[in-house]
Amino acid sequence: MQPTDDFDDALIKxxxxxRRMGMSDTTAWRRERDDPTFPKAVQIGPKSFAYRASDVxxxxxxxxxxxxxxxxxxPSMPRSPGRPRKAKNEAAETR
Numbered sequence: 001m002q003p004t005d006d007f008d009d010a011l012i013k014x015x016x017x018x019r020r021m022g023m024s025d026t027t028a029w030r031r032e033r034d035d036p037t038f039p040k041a042v043q044i045g046p047k048s049f050a051y052r053a054s055d056v057x058x059x060x061x062x063x064x065x066x067x068x069x070x071x072x073x074x075p076s077m078p079r080s081p082g083r084p085r086k087a088k089n090e091a092a093e094t095r
Contacts, residue, residue, distance in 0.1 A: 009052060009053070009054065010052075011051065011052060012051050012053050013048075014041055014049050014050060014051065017039075017050070017051040017056050020056060021059070021060060037059065039051050039056055
């Protein structure tokens with residue numbers, strides 16, 4: 001049996017919980033709608049919702065951990081020289 005702390009049933013406002021989960025509010029609302037494993041917010045007021053801290057912690061702990069041993073990098077592309085610039089005296093002549 002795991003020891004429980006006093007804050008297992010604490011409520012976290014949605015925007016703070018979303019930041020803790022590393023996603024925007026919109027992404028979290030989509031996940032709540034589409035992902036059955038995502039925590040469900042509870043209504044705490046007429047227009048106010050929050051998550052149970054234990055549900056957020058449980059969801060975070062079940063996420064797969066990405067290995068950080070291999071760093072993914074894009075191959076460097078040669079920089080384009082861009083459009084050739086006109087010489088100052090040519091620019092004055094075209095006006």
